[in-house]
Amino acid sequence: MRYARVGRSVGGLAAKLAGERYLGMEIDRNVHAQDLRAALGGLKGPLMKVAQILSTIPEALPKEYAQELSQLQADAPAMGWAFVKRRMMTELGPGWQKQFASFEREASAAASLGQVHRATGHDGADLAVKLQYPDMSSAVEADLRQLKLIFSIYRRYDSSIDTSNIHTEIGDRLREELDYRLEARHMRLYQEMLSGEDGVHVPTVVPDLSTDRLLTMSWLDGQRLMTFAEAPQEVRNAIAQNMFRAWYVPFYYYGVIHGDPHLGNYTVRDDQTINLLDYGCIRTFQPKFVQGVIDLYCALRDGDEALAVHAYESWGFGGLTKEVIETLNLWAAFVYAPLLEDRARRIQEFGDDGVYGKDVAEKVHRQLKERGGVTPPREFVFMDRAAIGLGGVFLHLKSEINWYRMFHDLIEGFDVDSMARRQKQAFGEAQVPLP
Numbered sequence: 291m292r293y294a295r296v297g298r299s300v301g302g303l304a305a306k307l308a309g310e311r312y313l314g315m316e317i318d319r320n321v322h323a324q325d326l327r328a329a330l331g332g333l334k335g336p337l338m339k340v341a342q343i344l345s346t347i348p349e350a351l352p353k354e355y356a357q358e359l360s361q362l363q364a365d366a367p368a369m370g371w372a373f374v375k376r377r378m379m380t381e382l383g384p385g386w387q388k389q390f391a392s393f394e395r396e397a398s399a400a401a402s403l404g405q406v407h408r409a410t411g412h413d414g415a416d417l418a419v420k421l422q423y424p425d426m427s428s429a430v431e432a433d434l435r436q437l438k439l440i441f442s443i444y445r446r447y448d449s450s451i452d453t454s455n456i457h458t459e460i461g462d463r464l465r466e467e468l469d470y471r472l473e474a475r476h477m478r479l480y481q482e483m484l485s486g487e488d489g490v491h492v493p494t495v496v497p498d499l500s501t502d503r504l505l506t507m508s509w510l511d512g513q514r515l516m517t518f519a520e521a522p523q524e525v526r527n528a529i530a531q532n533m534f535r536a537w538y539v540p541f542y543y544y545g546v547i548h549g550d551p552h553l554g555n556y557t558v559r560d561d562q563t564i565n566l567l568d569y570g571c572i573r574t575f576q577p578k579f580v581q582g583v584i585d586l587y588c589a590l591r592d593g594d595e596a597l598a599v600h601a602y603e604s605w606g607f608g609g610l611t612k613e614v615i616e617t618l619n620l621w622a623a624f625v626y627a628p629l630l631e632d633r634a635r636r637i638q639e640f641g642d643d644g645v646y647g648k649d650v651a652e653k654v655h656r657q658l659k660e661r662g663g664v665t666p667p668r669e670f671v672f673m674d675r676a677a678i679g680l681g682g683v684f685l686h687l688k689s690e691i692n693w694y695r696m697f698h699d700l701i702e703g704f705d706v707d708s709m710a711r712r713q714k715q716a717f718g719e720a721q722v723p724l725p
Contacts, residue, residue, distance in 0.1 A: 368396070368397035368400035368405045369397070369400075369405060369421075369423065371395045374395070374397075374407070374421065377421055377424065378421065378504070381421070381501045381503055381504040382499065382501070382504065389412075389498075389499060390409045390410060390411065390412075390417070390419075390499075391409075391410040391411060391412050391414070392409060392410040393407060393409040393410075393419070394407050394408045394409065395407075398418075399554070401554065403422060403423060403426055403467060403468070403570075404420055404421055404422040404423055404426075405420075405421055405423075406418050406419065406420050406421075407419045407421065408509060409506075411496070411499075415508060415509075416508070416509035417496065417499075417506055417507065417508065417509055418493065418506070418507050418508070418509045418510075418567075419499070419504070419505075419506050420470070420504070420505040420506070420507070421503070421504055422468065422470065422503040422504070426468055426503075427465075427468055430464050430465060430468060433464075434457070434460075434461050434464065437457060437460065438457055441453040441454075441456070441457055454665065455665060455666055455667055455668040455670075455671070456666065456668070456671050458668055459668035459669075459671040459672065460671070463549060463571050463573065463672065466570065466571075466572075467570035467571060468503075469502060470500065470501065470502055470503055470504060470505040471500070471501075471502055472722075473505055473569045473570050474495045474497070474500055474505060474507075475720050475721050475722045476569035476570075476572045476720070476722065477492060477493060477494075477495055477507065477569045478495065478719075478720040478721075479546070479572075479716060479717065479720035479722050480492045480540065480548075480566065480569060481494070482716045482719055482720055483539065483540045483543065483544050483546065483716055484536070484539060484540065484566075487535055487536070487539060488563070489528075489531070489532035489535055489536070489562075489563045489564060490532060490535060490536040490563065490564050490566060491510055491559070491563060491564065491565045491566070492566055493507035493508045493509075493510055493565075493567065494507060494508045495507050496508075510557070510565040510567065511557075511559070511565075512556075512557025512558050512559050512564075512565040513557055513558055513559075513560075514553065514557060514558070515529070515553055515556070515557075515558055515683065515686070515687070516553070516686065517558070518558055518562075518687070519686060519687065523688075523690065525562055526687040526688060526689050527689050527690060527691050528562035529558055529562050529564070529687060529689070530683075530684050530687050530689030530691055531689075531691055531696065532562060532563055532564045533556075533564055533680065533683060533684070534680070534691075534693075534696055535696075536548075536556075536564050536566055537551065537676060537680055538697075538700055539700065541575075541580065542580060542700040542701055542704065543700070543709070543712060544709065544712055544713055544716055545574060545575040545576065545577055545579065545580050545709055545713055545725070546572060546573070546574050546575070547572070547573045547574075547575070547672060547673055547676050548566065548569070548571070548572060548676065549571040549572065549573045549672035549675060549676055550568065550570070550571035550675075550679075551675075551676055551679030551680050551682075551683060552568075552679070553683075554567075554568075555567055555568040556568075571672070573669075573672040573673070574722075574724075574725040575669060575673075575725060576725050577706040577707075577709040577710050577713070578604055578706060579604065579605060579669055580704070580706075580709065581604065581704070581706050582600075582601045582602075582604035582605050583601075583673075584701050584704055585597055585598075585600060585601040585604070586598060586601035586602070586622055586626070587626055587629060587630075587697075587701075589601060590619070590622060590623055590626050590630065591630055595615070598615060598619060598622075599615060602615065602618060605667050605669060605670055606667030606668075606669060606670070607664065607665075607666075607667060607670075608665070609664075609665075611661065611662070613657075613661045614658070614661050614662065614664055617654055617657040617658055617661060618654075618664070620650065620653060620654050620657070621650060621651070621654045624650040625677055625681075628693035628694070629693050629694055629697040630694065631693075631694055632692065632694045632695065633692060633694070634690050634691055634692045635690060635691075635692075635693070636684075636685075636688060636689065636690055637681050637684035637685055637689070637693070638681065638685055713725075
């Protein structure tokens with residue numbers, strides 16, 4: 291029964307969109323999108339996580355569906371205690387409870403792929419124990435097949451965005467999220483990359499209490515970001531600055547991006563520093579990709595069309611006509627706008643009804659549809675997602691800081707060879723494979 295409701299919704303979406311396109315029928319997409327969200331929300335599994343991802347990738351789905359899917363919550367019903375005991379025994383053996391001084395029966399958080407319990411080590415340390423739900427590998431593969439169906443339906447309706455690379459990228463990242471030993475190595479990588487950042491805190495892995503499907507780490511106390519939504523301006527600005535550094539120091543120094551800026555993946559301490567909690571969705575780039583990001587910035591700043599083309603091509607965009615480049619530059623100009631002005635400002639200073647980038651994304655989508663469409667390279671998917679996700683955070687905070695200076699502090703003296711050396715050292719120490 292897991293896919294019964296989703297199957298009906300997806301089948302209905304196929305029929306109704308086909309009728310809208312080929313028979314001139316009108317459908318109420320808002321109502322239909324609400325039905326699809328209700329079906330997906332009932333699953334509380336990998337497909338829910340896919341839906342959350344899709345809602346943050348501009349124009350991967352029609353806007354009505356993206357808006358509804360963005361409302362899916364990270365919290366899911368937790369497994370009961372009897373179920374937890376069986377799962378913990380599978381991971382740590384029959385005497386697993388003796389390996390903790392205490393272990394809370396009720397989960398402190400539950401999400402699409404697993405849940406977290408608070409515990410105490412025999413040394414008195416507070417611990418977070420992340421336990422994966424059973425048989426998630428099969429569930430992920432089944433959900434990815436459902437996603438391919440959804441994409442194929444949308445592709446027939448609207449060919450402006452070729453979603454093939456998006457599907458491949460989402461699939462690879464989801465499969466990685468199931469490997470908790472890889473997540474543990476990512477955590478050690480972030481400790482290395484952010485060792486000089488006092489405004490960001492990374493948990494410490496407890497290897498003896500971790501397996502492929504169980505990850506035990508130090509517990510980090512903090513509050514949800516929206517707790518600070520009405521805090522004084524200087525508090526909100528400090529949080530935004532720490533968030534910016536938490537995401538972009540790893541990217542511009544090491545070519546690594548945290549691909550899931552979901553509100554449940556970090557908390558804020560009373561001193562406005564950030565706890566970065568989840569390391570399942572990490573994307574690594576070759577230094578030349580990061581150089582392309584900087585090249586596009588310089589191209590927009592200087593009006594250098596040839597450099598813009600070079601940047602897009604270095605990312606993997608192909609078949610770029612002059613018209614498509616002009617359209618892509620509309621989106622780039624929006625994303626880079628705060629970095630081009632040497633003044634304190636909000637991340638977005640116009641329109642969009644409180645949704646970061648919505649108006650611009652719709653305009654870009656219309657123009658791409660008119661101009662033959664585009665295939666986003668897979669490397670672009672989570673980079674764009676992080677930018678939009680963080681933009682939404684800064685929008686909620688109403689933070690007013692000098693993004694230009696923060697950006698320039700990071701890229702000053704950037705050199706591809708130097709980044710390659712930093713990558714090699716940091717990745718070697720964390721035992722993470724280079725891209």
